[in-house]
Amino acid sequence: MLEVSQRGHAMPLSPYRRLTPFADAAKQRGVQVHHLNIGQPDIETPPVMLAAVQQANIRVLEYSPTAGYPSYRRALARYYQQVGISVTPDDILVTAGGSEAIFFALMSCLNPGDELIIPEPFYGAYTAFAVATDVRIVPVTSHLADGFAPPLIEEFERRITPRTKAVLLCTPNNPTGYVYSRAELEQLKDLCVRHSLYLLSDEAYREFCYDGDYVSAMHLSGADDHIVILDTISKRYSACGARIGAFVTKNKALQQTAFKFAQMRVSPPGLAQVLAEAASELPDTYFDHTKAEYQARRDLMVSRLRAMPGVECPVPGGAFYVMARLPVDDCDTFCQWLLEEFSYHGQTVMLSPASGFYATKGLGKQEVRMAYVLNCEALGLALTCLEQALLVYPGREVPVPEAAFDQDR
Amino acid sequence: MLEVSQRGHAMPLSPYRRLTPFADAAKQRGVQVHHLNIGQPDIETPPVMLAAVQQANIRVLEYSPTAGYPSYRRALARYYQQVGISVTPDDILVTAGGSEAIFFALMSCLNPGDELIIPEPFYGAYTAFAVATDVRIVPVTSHLADGFAPPLIEEFERRITPRTKAVLLCTPNNPTGYVYSRAELEQLKDLCVRHSLYLLSDEAYREFCYDGDYVSAMHLSGADDHIVILDTISKRYSACGARIGAFVTKNKALQQTAFKFAQMRVSPPGLAQVLAEAASELPDTYFDHTKAEYQARRDLMVSRLRAMPGVECPVPGGAFYVMARLPVDDCDTFCQWLLEEFSYHGQTVMLSPASGFYATKGLGKQEVRMAYVLNCEALGLALTCLEQALLVYPGREVPVPEAAFDQDR
Structure with a gap:
């Protein structure tokens, strides 16, 4: 029997790849997809x-x-x-x-x-x-x-x-x-x-x-x-x-x-x-502009994320990624749902579920990675999509009213 | 102990690499080295x-x-x-x-x-x-x-x-x-x-x-x-x-x-x-010129080689290499000697010993690979170097006079 190698079988398919068909289908339906899922900057090559x-x-x-x-x-x-x-x-x-x-x-x-x-x-x-x-x-x-x-x-x-x-x-x-x-x-x-x-x-x-x-x-x-x-x-x-x-x-x-x-x-x-x-x-000052641009985006992304109920994220000191905890059941499901079922004013957002970044099974289930590789305007639109999605996603965590704790005491 | 991997140890160093220092030294001494050792064509990129x-x-x-x-x-x-x-x-x-x-x-x-x-x-x-x-x-x-x-x-x-x-x-x-x-x-x-x-x-x-x-x-x-x-x-x-x-x-x-x-x-x-x-x-005729050029070089190389006593080579039907048997003791030694000790009118030639192309130990000892990636003029000079070298190389095979066979009979 002609078979591919076992090591070929063992090779992982990138998690990004798994979501690509859903992103393509969304675009086919006319939905604009904001890509926060990969580290492909929009900054011009010098x-x-x-x-x-x-x-x-x-x-x-x-x-x-x-x-x-x-x-x-x-x-x-x-x-x-x-x-x-x-x-x-x-x-x-x-x-x-x-x-x-x-x-x-x-x-x-x-x-x-x-x-x-x-x-x-x-x-x-x-x-x-x-x-x-x-x-x-x-x-x-x-x-x-x-x-x-x-x-x-x-x-x-x-x-x-x-x-x-x-x-x-x-x-x-x-x-x-x-x-x-x-x-x-x-x-x-x-x-x-x-x-x-x-x-x-x-x-x-x-x-x-x-x-x-x-x-x-x-x-x-x-x-x-x-x-x-x-x-x-x-x-x-x-x-x-x-x-x-x-x-x-x-x-x-x-x-x-x-x-x-x-x-x-x-x-x-x-x-x-x-x-x-x-x-x-390149002049010695080349990175000044790029860094300032990325920093403005980071600051925007972190402040917008922290304003969303149930979202937690640290302030990342470098690179151009934010890892955030989202108030959802499972980020793999949520990221697919964003592409398959959600849109806001004809737009949605593509994120990287964090499960692909952990070797330990089960970790990162409620985390996503977002790359701030879009300009602040596009980034703002993308984050609005996320904000709106978190309000309606069927698998969202429902905040427990404080009264519920009182009754237990 | 900090060690490199066993697979790293097992990796072969290219045979070409072994001869490079000798070629560099020859150039340092002012000797012109004709490179027939690698498949780097001189044909222009379109x-x-x-x-x-x-x-x-x-x-x-x-x-x-x-x-x-x-x-x-x-x-x-x-x-x-x-x-x-x-x-x-x-x-x-x-x-x-x-x-x-x-x-x-x-x-x-x-x-x-x-x-x-x-x-x-x-x-x-x-x-x-x-x-x-x-x-x-x-x-x-x-x-x-x-x-x-x-x-x-x-x-x-x-x-x-x-x-x-x-x-x-x-x-x-x-x-x-x-x-x-x-x-x-x-x-x-x-x-x-x-x-x-x-x-x-x-x-x-x-x-x-x-x-x-x-x-x-x-x-x-x-x-x-x-x-x-x-x-x-x-x-x-x-x-x-x-x-x-x-x-x-x-x-x-x-x-x-x-x-x-x-x-x-x-x-x-x-x-x-x-x-x-x-x-x-590129026009449909693009390969016609390149092929004609390579074919002329092949024909020159084969005819020159076959005119050298004791040298044998088949006519290669394609690519741009000729494998030839040389009348020498050991082509690894000979190729190094060409770079280290030989020159003819201030020129020498770099060849690939064939031992690097055989997996079976001991094979190819009397063979070399020559790439006809130089124009016919340079190729002619390179082959003249080889011809002259074979006349004086200390490890050359001495043709056995026919009389020697007669005595044995």
């Missing part, structure tokens, strides 16, 4: 970067070197220096998006069956990468009530077994927006040094911290061999479609190992490296 | 394709859909129709180069420990993909003396075990240039149907057949569920750096499985899809 591709004088679009164009790796090293990350071009392997950096990290650091500790909720694709590389994710739960601060270091420590090889964190965090403090990172670094673990740090949202300074795992000292930064230009320059990322480590043996996996696919995308390199032409 | 990228009106470089832009998938389906391959856009998953198509195929068709039969010599990166996906390559040897025709079907059949899941072929072949006949493909197809195996067909060099018609695995009938085409625009349009390929199958379950692996990395490169889509603007 024209100077697009112009570099347009002006590139290419006769033959050749393979780039496996690790990326030397000129781009030098430009990237300069960028890292500017954000206080002291690396050389040799410490950088250019990848096809942050995705490939994650893949190379899991392949290079862990063997089949090894364990990877990740604070949950976490970026859903980590699960797919773990299945593809036969790595076991061991979640440590963070909670909405604590603003999704990382769990106590003891919680990490007690999950370490002889099969544990790495801790994977994401700061600023997708999906929670939490920004790790230096003290929290130091604790995790010490843990990794103590137990000979790699510390994999996904820093895709580095530029977007609103309430304080950003700390990178590579700002820490004394653990160079342990630390790998998984990076991407997707969010930084609103260039998700370029597929340019980076695997960054000062651990020579690990860098050489990742390089062997990179050789397999010959080279990262060529045109997109030209685009990425031109980021060095 | 200006109309590059112009499409320059003229693209992009405000936000967004993620493309996971399977590729619908417009590009439609254009690609039309291209396949033109070459007699009847597929719809739904049968096509756009990938980051042919490399990613190979990766998705191994992940979707085989489980860890499963066996993949491949005629050797074969493209070196297959070994890397097999290690990365924990698949066991079972080689079936083809021979220079037979022009690298595929082994008898019985040879394939007797290697089939309960763990065999697929046969991987490459036509026109890298590294041998052999073009499979319809009869040979039919035999392999029947074998795959009989034993419930996938037939993975790497057709990166489809356009470059010089002595007869090209037959694709998808030209065969009655085995749609078994056949997967692994494709790329790298060689077709001399656009290796674009990193655009395709995973093509009419097997719905398999396509959906590959799609799940594709979702993990969100989308294929965006700018390069714009480039690739513009191939539809």
Whole structure:
């Protein structure tokens, strides 16, 4: 019998994908769908970067070197220096998006069956990468009530077994927006040094911290061999479609190992490296505008959400996501209902049910992730849809009148 | 102890990489190195394709859909129709180069420990993909003396075990240039149907057949569920750096499985899809010139090689490689010596030792692969270097005078 592989069967279908047909059907019916469900910003890709591709004088679009164009790796090293990350071009392997950096990290650091500790909720694709590389994710739960601060270091420590090889964190965090403090990172670094673990740090949202300074795992000292930064230009320059990322480590043996996996696919995308390199032409003030824009959206979203009865959300310090608790029975059902049955003035909203961000079954049932990737006007309309929907959704929590408590006493 | 993974240790370093430092050192000494070692054509990328990228009106470089832009998938389906391959856009998953198509195929068709039969010599990166996906390559040897025709079907059949899941072929072949006949493909197809195996067909060099018609695995009938085409625009349009390929199958379950692996990395490169889509603007005669150019180079290379004492090579029917037997002790040593110790009028030549193309240890020791990716003038100079080198290389085979045989009789 001709069958697909068991690992193919085991691969998850993204939760976003499950809702797509309902969104498409809503659009078919003429309903306008506001997309808060994916991290695809509406911010324009810097024209100077697009112009570099347009002006590139290419006769033959050749393979780039496996690790990326030397000129781009030098430009990237300069960028890292500017954000206080002291690396050389040799410490950088250019990848096809942050995705490939994650893949190379899991392949290079862990063997089949090894364990990877990740604070949950976490970026859903980590699960797919773990299945593809036969790595076991061991979640440590963070909670909405604590603003999704990382769990106590003891919680990490007690999950370490002889099969544990790495801790994977994401700061600023997708999906929670939490920004790790230096003290929290130091604790995790010490843990990794103590137990000979790699510390994999996904820093895709580095530029977007609103309430304080950003700390990178590579700002820490004394653990160079342990630390790998998984990076991407997707969010930084609103260039998700370029597929340019980076695997960054000062651990020579690990860098050489990742390089062997990179050789397999010959080279990262060529045109997109030209685009990425031109980021060095951006003025120092480039991120000021983008950050201010995202911060205004965050503030709008948080204040609107907090004004809705029964909705709870922490103020996320970074990235462009808000995780909120909604007063509904089940957010998977609710998000589908929003697309299938609800509309308000011909509009509705698409959200990400949080269940896809938790490894522990049953968690996140009342939570959603919302990406503030729309301008404030569109965001306002989207949030009005949510507000109205929560008033009429059949599975909404009915607030218990205070009198009910009195009778029980 | 902080260690890299065992699978990382097991990953091969490309044989090309081993020789690179010697080539770099030769260039440092002022020696001109003619590169016949890699399949990086000097043919220009069609200006109309590059112009499409320059003229693209992009405000936000967004993620493309996971399977590729619908417009590009439609254009690609039309291209396949033109070459007699009847597929719809739904049968096509756009990938980051042919490399990613190979990766998705191994992940979707085989489980860890499963066996993949491949005629050797074969493209070196297959070994890397097999290690990365924990698949066991079972080689079936083809021979220079037979022009690298595929082994008898019985040879394939007797290697089939309960763990065999697929046969991987490459036509026109890298590294041998052999073009499979319809009869040979039919035999392999029947074998795959009989034993419930996938037939993975790497057709990166489809356009470059010089002595007869090209037959694709998808030209065969009655085995749609078994056949997967692994494709790329790298060689077709001399656009290796674009990193655009395709995973093509009419097997719905398999396509959906590959799609799940594709979702993990969100989308294929965006700018390069714009480039690739513009191939539809090329005139029907586009390949005529390129083919004529490659054919002239092939003919030059084969005639020059055959004029060198002790050198043997078949006439490759396609792709842009020649595999030749050289009268030397060991081609790995010889290729290094060419870079380290030899020069002729300030020039030398870089070749690929064939050992990297065989899975069976010890095979290919006297063979090299040469890519005719230089224009005829440069190719002539490169072959003169080889000719001169074979006259003075210390490890050359000394022709046995005929008298020596007489004495033994």
